[in-house]
Amino acid sequence: MSPAPPLSRRAAEFVAAISLDRLPDRTVHAAKRLILDTLGCALGAADAPPVRMLEAILPPPAPPGARCLVTGRRTTAEGAAGVNGALVRYLDFMDVYWSRDICHPSENIPAALACVEEAGGNGRTLIEAVVAGFEVQIRLCDAFSFQDRGFHHVSAAGFVVPLVAGKAWGQSAAAMAHGSVLGGMRHLTLGVISHGKLSMGKAIGYPLNGAEAITAARLAGAGFTGPLEAYEWLFRKTAGPDENPDSLALDFDRWRIEGVSLKSFPVQYALQAPVAAAIRLHPALRGRLEEVASIRARVLPDTLKRAADPAKFHPTDRETADHSLPSCIAMALLDGALTEHQFEAGRFRDPDVMRLTALVEPVADPDFIRRLPAGRPGAVEVLLRNGERLEAVEEVPLGDHSRPMDDDTLRAKFRALAEPVVGADRAARIIAFVEALETQPSLDPLLDLCTRPAQDRGP
Incomplete structure (x- = not known):
């Protein structure tokens, strides 16, 4: 043989x-x-x-x-x-x-x-x-x-x-x-x-x-x-x-x-679930953020190794911040959102974010380890000075292959990213082009549409 x-x-x-x-x-x-x-x-x-x-x-x-x-x-x-x-x-x-x-x-x-x-x-x-x-x-x-x-x-x-x-x-x-x-x-x-x-x-x-x-x-x-x-x-x-x-x-x-899974937030995938949990807590914390005594982030052990090492508690650049569990949770709790614009503006360096970042205690959750060892779950618990405890859990983040975004949500994500660069009309035409991609005789129109209009380019 x-x-x-x-x-x-x-x-x-x-x-x-x-x-x-x-x-x-x-x-x-x-x-x-x-x-x-x-x-x-x-x-x-x-x-x-x-x-x-x-x-x-x-x-x-x-x-x-x-x-x-x-x-x-x-x-x-x-x-x-x-x-x-x-x-x-x-x-x-x-x-x-x-x-x-x-x-x-x-x-x-x-x-x-x-x-x-x-x-x-x-x-x-x-x-x-x-x-x-x-x-x-x-x-x-x-x-x-x-x-x-x-x-x-x-x-x-x-x-x-x-x-x-x-x-x-x-x-x-x-x-x-x-x-x-x-x-x-x-x-x-x-x-x-x-x-x-x-x-x-x-x-x-x-x-x-x-x-x-x-x-x-x-x-x-x-x-x-x-x-x-x-x-x-x-x-x-x-x-x-x-x-x-x-x-x-x-x-x-x-x-x-x-x-394959997609992301709802512009951060490391293991942070999708804890960020979603933190965003859900934002309305209950509005006007009460000075009362926060501690924040507990529960995740899987490998998330701690990647996203909660000492450097992640003091991010000075975007590259570190979007891999920082404590920083991302702090921004999500404060702003009720986590978008590329917060990173672009250096929001992770603001004093109110840094204060909450220092209060985050990342821990490995034994229940997550037992029930969801192959997933990327997350939970956030906020303890207020009066003893009140608030908690949100996200076991499967939106975009995971087992909880996929529907086509409308995916298009909305695309438009939010593309429209500020190429405009609403071009963004809509890109969507239409890609959705009929197998019939397109050339990629030239797509590359044209993905080019920033001349009047919006720098010198």
Whole structure:
């Protein structure tokens, strides 16, 4: 019996076989919802400082190139994927999936958009490339944990993005396999980017890995070869005892893209539930905030490790604040909302927020651990000086795959992010374009609509 092909080749053959014709309607609908949500997250970050810094150093386009969202600047597919990826990531408002590891599979959408645009592709091709990226990354997340090895989950970009690019460009499975390992061997990213005091590096983890991975796909398309057993090496050298190459499912029986969760608030996903609970307490605390004696935030233990370490009690920048359990709860209790505008204004540094932040006691809830070990629940208890106790619990936040946003709620989220940048008319036309994406002969109208009107651009 001949040995099985390398896992890189099997993953590439899986991607090559993805087509719109074999996708159920609900899967196509899920893909379009995620594309719309991702475009909203990108447009909402239009003026993010890290993005503008990235765009300032872009190379000139090698025709036909691809465009940056918001500014419409044309550059290479690599450059556009990097800038647009940073836009998507900056607000921390994009999707999330977790199992053995965690990931934000929508970070593949900027790469898909840039590569399909470069190739002059259509809406159908974009859907196929997006589904390919989601399916491979999610299945890798199910099989292997980068974070358990001390790496960040954005390490997956090196393996996944060349498959996205190859799908967009119509590469053979053989070429895509080499692209995947050429990218994968390069991008084991240190987990430090999401621990302690965070930095602008958070915004570029996946985008920069993905941009270079597009170049790996180009090399593979030109005949450049890579170590085809890179997946096996990764599992063999770094995986835990129950992680092995055979656990990477490459079936067509169930499309994992349908199990992705969305966010209602622009913060780390583990904070969605406690923030929702805090917002529900806001009306009862109106005019009584000076009476607050203590605040108890009940969450799962892994949330404490990520979002309640010492640096999170004194956030000085947006990157740390949107990963801070105490700061986000304080803002939600005070304002009855948590939006990107509060972060943009530095609300987390205001004296009233800092006072409440210092009163937050994060604890691991044994009942949550017992009943909801795989969820992201949260509860907030507020004790007033007169002994009165107020409490709100959110076991499943809105947007979770088990409690999904309906289409109207998703459109409202998109409009809130997009309209201040491109206007109500363009936002409505983007929604209509994406909802009919499989019929669109070109992506040019979408890129036009996602460009800020000329009169609203800076000098």
